[in-house]
Amino acid sequence: MSPTVAIIQLPGSNCERETARAIEMAGGSARIVRWNEPPARLVDFGAYVIPGGFSYQDRIRAGAVAARLPVLDVIAQRAREGAPVLGICNGAQVLVETGLVPGFHEGALEVVLAPNRMPGRDGYYTRWVLLGEGPASGRCLFTRDLNARILPIPMAHGEGRFWTRDPAVAQRLASHVALTYRTPAGDPAVDFPWNPNGSLESAAGITNEKGNVLALMPHPERAVLRAQVPDSLTGRTEGGGADGPPESAGPGLLLFRSLVEVLCTR
């Protein structure tokens, strides 16, 4: 039995149950932990996932209030010790607001998840996107089994554009991109809609130097079964988990399997 994964339920999280189920489908065990449990109870978990949702109603900026809670101090410390930490959508926004990613300078906020930049429209947007490797895929423990596959995964957010104003950070950021938005031809997507928010470096997910923390905007927990993937995307993604019978594993399960595999070997 692998160590249990803590799914952190913040006020306004709404994806904790399907995230726990995804980890269980991948062979792991998960427990939903509320944000206000005593921090000392959190240290024994093997890994941490901050799920999607709208923590604190996205007040001020998405993830800004949650990132300053005591529970995030514990997670930051465990991340420094090497524990795997995954933030999905709102969880990614929280991780960026803690400075854990990209983490060039400890404690500094070097990037922001800015409002989507979309031609002729503003605000929340949702669609299926295609994800492929980034320069950091090999060292990120969630994506190291990707092996050039393209994964169809849904995205759903209003503030998902990885962005920085610091040219030096922008230059270094490419080396921390673990997942990129792709076009149907398999190339890194620069333009809308396949890059749905205008992210720098086509980044859908950014990791830290060690590769144990991943801030990922799309939702892999919503694509853990082949039946969840639209038929229009099958055939374009050979080996990505979008083919096969409806009850077979979907493309999103790959990330959770990688996490469980890491926990089992520790």
Add this chain to the structure above:
Amino acid sequence: MSTATTQILVVLRNADPTALTALASLRRSLGFGKNLLDLRRRVLWELSGPAEGAEVGAILDALRRGGQMWNPNKERALVRAPGEPSSKLGSPLPDEDGWESWLAWDPTRDLDRPIRALRPWRARGFRIRRGTLWSLQWGEGDPAERRRLSERAVITRGAREGLLVHPHLEDARRIGSTDPIPWLSSPEREG
């Protein structure tokens, strides 16, 4: 034709949950405690373009009908424009003692296209900008100290340093005791 600038400050009719959450987070998580007495938030829209006074009125009517900039069921809009009667509402800056106000805005965000009511005027060079006016009231400290505390609370530099404005996303500046119109579209910022 002269350039006309109009400010619209949008204020919730009831208590502002965002301001209350920001106040609680600054007090508890960032250590400002009870010395931070109060916090207010105003959304500021600023329209500027080549228009005569009467045309400004027509634009405001279109915006009121459009309903995209404020919801009259839950928000009040204070319009400050040449010739607008509601300019009598005066300054949106708190005039009691101990307040510090900061204005934040994203200079790269193109808001012209999503505001449908403005389409007839866009082709003629009208621009619209959106910002947030944060006002913080401090209990103790001289003006220099209050200014220092406000900057620490407003400008986000780390997970435990600042909250209200992310410098990779927004520009921010302290608003002094005077509040000339325009704030966001002043000539020196047009560059």
